[in-house]
Amino acid sequence: MIDRLVVFGATADLSARYLLPGLAALQAAGHLGDRFRLVGADRGEADTAWFRGWAADQLDRHAFDVPAEARKAVVDRAEYRRADVTDPADVASAIAGESPVDEQQPVAVYLALPPMLFPAAVTSLHRAGLPPGSRIVLEKPFGEDLDGALELNRLLSELVPEEAVFRVDHFLAMSTVQNLLGSRLANRVLEPIWNSTQIAEIEIVWDETLALEGRAGYYDGVGALKDMLQNHLLQLLCLVAMEPPVSLDERDLRNRKVDVLRSVRPLTEDDVLHRTRRAHYTAGRIEGRDIPSYTAEDGVDPARRTETFAEVELELDSWRWSGTVFRLRSGKALGNDRKEVAVHFRPVPHLPLAEDEQAQPNLLRFGLDPEELTLHLTGTGTRARTLAPLILTARMEPPLLPAYGRLLLDVLTGNPALSIRGDEAEESWRILTPVLTAWSQDLVPLQEYPAGSDGP
The missing domain is CATH 3.40.50.720 (NAD(P)-binding Rossmann-like Domain)
Known part of the structure; x- marks a missing residue:
């Protein structure tokens, strides 16, 4: 050590x-x-x-x-x-x-x-x-674009071996994220239905009421896409969508994560126009506080047109996931905190009840903050042959170590399983490069939303 x-x-x-x-x-x-x-x-x-x-x-x-x-x-x-x-x-x-x-x-x-x-x-x-x-x-972020990530990886390779490089992402050390893997891989009830036949859409969301809070020096040069989607949310996508690894050691786990990133269907310019959104917040109120417009925050350069909200819709070209939509979204200064992985199952093929009865498709939520697991089912209503929502919630036990404590322990003991391998960082930039290019050319309009609202 x-x-x-x-x-x-x-x-x-x-x-x-x-x-x-x-x-x-x-x-x-x-x-x-x-x-x-x-x-x-x-x-x-x-x-x-x-x-x-x-x-x-x-x-x-x-x-x-x-x-x-x-x-x-x-x-x-x-x-x-x-x-x-x-x-x-x-x-x-x-x-x-x-x-x-x-x-x-x-x-x-x-x-x-x-x-x-x-x-x-x-x-x-x-x-x-x-x-x-x-x-x-x-x-994170590891480099500022794909070319920067390639050059940074080259420099690192001249300094230390790859196994001595820790590109850390504290999301991977969160106990709920660890539980996401455990829920998938250790329960026979979930793994057989963890595919596009049963799952219509998976949302990976990090919406927060927090505004800029004096971080313009960093954030205004990065924005929501690079700050959250390119690293944190793509890493969660890997854990949600990867095939079961042989083991959870660093080689097997990271190989399966790279497989997911490589399977993401490349976004065309038309895809970027119709499957991505960007916006920044205007003046509003959050929890009784007046929030200035993002462009009026100290240290912000309005000419940069930095987004505080980003959403990208992806599809995977793989046997397991063909036909499932993966929606990655993050926004600042929103009306409510929503930090979760939400798995939307397809509706049942036939409902033998009255024609006016409708069952909402099942929904499984992995809450990231607070850390809890919620399953939305449909049960029997108070009247005969009627339906009603049934919600089961499990609150996670507090972790033994905070996320950064876990990451630092891995660094000091030399366990890189929860760090990002060089090719992972490069593949993440490859996925979002078409979005960065189109947004930089203003092909996708920069929308606005009032601080404290639900977003654009």
Whole structure:
């Protein structure tokens, strides 16, 4: 197990909200040894005392449910090093150990940086040199387009072996996502009907009431399509649609995921026009708060025409899924949070009841936040020979580790099963490149929707 984690971009929101709490959860669960050290690297002129104080404040705010002694242990093992990731000398200094023995020990390097800095950071790491056995972690999106992903993968291949590259997607570590696999593969009642003969449509949705919330510096250059659909939602598509793997080790699991991505029918220009939607929010109210128009948010450049809502309809050219529609959708500043995988079954072929009786097709919902499983059936109504909805709900047990705790544990122990392989990242960009091209040319109109509404 690697016992030294170097985080570039250590004082950014990602570290504050997710990485530090993830480490605290690992400490509380006994996964971090006494030799573990956290090195925070960033461009700011600061020192270890300041960084420890900042980290303690963030842990008090974002990991208050973790025991205080675990939070303190993470803080006490942290140090700060000023570094510009584009400067190989700074990078070499940040990853250097405190002794000659440490210099030879592998290190995990976490790039908690904007995606446009990945190529420069990887180049600096290559020039600085990494100890044998080191690992590198990158946040999504992996590249800014297909060409960028190909070039980034080339740079990474010159730095470390593929199995040492962790292109992390925290959705894959969510307990409900894990339960999606378990529900499919461990229950005979589901797997025989998990196909296009029985399933008409599968929605993969991440709608949120959250607006921009001061993230214009990142979001306005990315948008909903790259921020959510290209990575998170396509990964969920893989788990929903893949064939049962021989095992859940990294090779078998990731091979089956790539098979799904390769089976996605290429979108023509006409498909993009009729099977995709994009929009951004205008001024409105959410939960009693006034929300300004997206283009009026601080840091937003209206000329970019960035979308805050994206929807894409896909089909798979495979034996199992031919004829089933997969709808991927994500939007910000909507009236209600809806974060789920919704499986819509086809209606029954014959209903031996009165002509005016209608049975709604069955619906199976995997709730992502909150984490719950809901099955919508049709049962008997209060009157004779009548129908009524019947809803069964199961709330998931709280996970032992938060999603980022699970991802960090996989990085430190060297288990890449839940990370994205290089060819997965490339196939994901291939699928959405026609959409990016058409949207950049304004072939699909940029619609508007009031903040707090149901969307366009």
